[in-house]
Amino acid sequence: MCYQYMAMKFARFKHLFWMKTSLRRFFGIKLPRILLYFTFVSTVMFLASLILLSTRTVKSTHRHLEARNRKVFTKESALQNENGLDKGNFCQKHRRYVYVKTHKTGSTTVSSVLNSHNDKDTIKMPRKRCVPFSGGYPGRYNFEFAQQGDFDVVDGHFRYNPEEFRRHMPPDTKYITIIREPWSNFQSCYNYYKPDTRVSQGQCSKSPMNYVTNGEYVALEDFVVLANEVLDPSISWYFRFKNYQAHDLGLDPMMTDDVIINREILKLDEKLDLVMIMEYMEESLILLKNELCMNWEDISKPGRNAREYEKVYLSTEAQNAFYQLDNVDIALYKYFNETLWKKVDEYGRTKMAQDVITLRSKMKTQDVLLKEPRSEPKFGRENYRPTTKQELTQRLACYDTQASKLADYMMQNSGGCYEPT
Numbered sequence: 001m002c003y004q005y006m007a008m009k010f011a012r013f014k015h016l017f018w019m020k021t022s023l024r025r026f027f028g029i030k031l032p033r034i035l036l037y038f039t040f041v042s043t044v045m046f047l048a049s050l051i052l053l054s055t056r057t058v059k060s061t062h063r064h065l066e067a068r069n070r071k072v073f074t075k076e077s078a079l080q081n082e083n084g085l086d087k088g089n090f091c092q093k094h095r096r097y098v099y100v101k102t103h104k105t106g107s108t109t110v111s112s113v114l115n116s117h118n119d120k121d122t123i124k125m126p127r128k129r130c131v132p133f134s135g136g137y138p139g140r141y142n143f144e145f146a147q148q149g150d151f152d153v154v155d156g157h158f159r160y161n162p163e164e165f166r167r168h169m170p171p172d173t174k175y176i177t178i179i180r181e182p183w184s185n186f187q188s189c190y191n192y193y194k195p196d197t198r199v200s201q202g203q204c205s206k207s208p209m210n211y212v213t214n215g216e217y218v219a220l221e222d223f224v225v226l227a228n229e230v231l232d233p234s235i236s237w238y239f240r241f242k243n244y245q246a247h248d249l250g251l252d253p254m255m256t257d258d259v260i261i262n263r264e265i266l267k268l269d270e271k272l273d274l275v276m277i278m279e280y281m282e283e284s285l286i287l288l289k290n291e292l293c294m295n296w297e298d299i300s301k302p303g304r305n306a307r308e309y310e311k312v313y314l315s316t317e318a319q320n321a322f323y324q325l326d327n328v329d330i331a332l333y334k335y336f337n338e339t340l341w342k343k344v345d346e347y348g349r350t351k352m353a354q355d356v357i358t359l360r361s362k363m364k365t366q367d368v369l370l371k372e373p374r375s376e377p378k379f380g381r382e383n384y385r386p387t388t389k390q391e392l393t394q395r396l397a398c399y400d401t402q403a404s405k406l407a408d409y410m411m412q413n414s415g416g417c418y419e420p421t
């Protein structure tokens with residue numbers, strides 16, 4: 001009578017007792033204890049098998065996913081092996097980035113490289129509206145003045161605003177920019193904006209060159225001294241000849257205190273994943289490839305390399321003027337050149353040297369031309385010569401109700417297009 005004994009034991013459990021009494025109460029059925037026992041045991045077994053089954057399903061789904069990932073990695077690494085690199089070094093393509101396209105720094109080359117990395121069908125990028133700059137330039141980037149939506153990529157001439165991007169872009173976004181040796185950058189701007197070039201026709205593009213030179217031709221050496229004397233934020237677009245790169249990266253071009261400058265540069269460094277250096281374009285491209293997991297084809301596209309300038313010997317006076325005028329850019333360049341080479345050390349000098357050789361051989365077959373970046377600020381076109389806020393607002397009419405607000409924002413940031421009296 002073993003089972004009877006066990007059934008008795010189980011019947012002591014409250015629920016069994018409850019089951020029995022409720023069955024009896026509602027249906028008038030009096031079940032033998034043995035049946036109750038079987039019902040209880042089969043329920044428990046049913047539940048147990050359910051739990052077992054579900055954990056197995058989860059496990060197998062997990063295994064399946066893992067296998068799929070492995071397959072993806074194998075595919076990518078096969079691709080890389082095909083391109084002759086990184087055997088056994090897998091990475092996953094990184095699609096989301098913000099590229100701060102500084103002016104006159106070879107930044108267009110990098111743009112076209114990044115563009116070939118983008119997935120044409122899936123990429124989400126804000127379209128430019130009616131001006132060549134976006135986000136309220138020369139004010140710091142403001143999403144209020146950009147096309148609305150969720151974007152994977154922001155690439156263009158704008159003024160970096162790390163906090164604003166952090167608020168609007170997903171956390172896995174990479175932040176990339178490029179800078180150039182400040183004196184070459186300055187010369188490039190001088191040649192671009194000086195009188196009689198196509199660009200200087202419009203009122204806006206004459207700023208601040210026209211203000212500094214009174215519309216006359218002034219030699220580079222004298223221009224540096226003059227610019228250092230007169231440029232400040234009351235002059236439209238003054239930053240084009242005063243710490244232009246620092247300006248585009250969101251810093252204040254008027255900083256003079258070295259302690260503050262260094263502190264701001266350190267802060268900026270934390271908000272950028274990669275600062276490329278034009279003078280070390282090859283190393284920079286390889287680091288970029290590494291950062292986003294790109295293909296060799298992406299980075300060995302023929303690009304527009306900025307011109308290397310012949311050494312210009314300045315008088316001591318002009319040299320000192322330049323050190324004062326471009327102080328933040330000089331500090332910025334020194335700092336980020338050092339961080340670039342630290343990154344190369346982390347990457348491995350030998351590996352870098354090999355990769356540079358590979359890159360060169362791939363570029364050679366593509367016949368890379370050395371020339372200045374394409375003219376960029378189309379503000380200078382004849383149809384754009386606003387001299388008052390009203391005219392500027394009209395020019396920004398495609399921003400609808402925001403036009404007046406945008407005009408204010410630009411003008412507050414030395415972005416008006418008028419000659420100050």
Ligand SMILES: *[C@@H]1O[C@H](CO)[C@@H](O)[C@H](O)[C@H]1NC(C)=O
Binds near residue numbers: 279338341
């Ligand atoms: C950049 O840094 C490297 C390594 O410290 C140095 O050799 C090089 O001269 C620097 N380049 C420039 C243009 O300052």
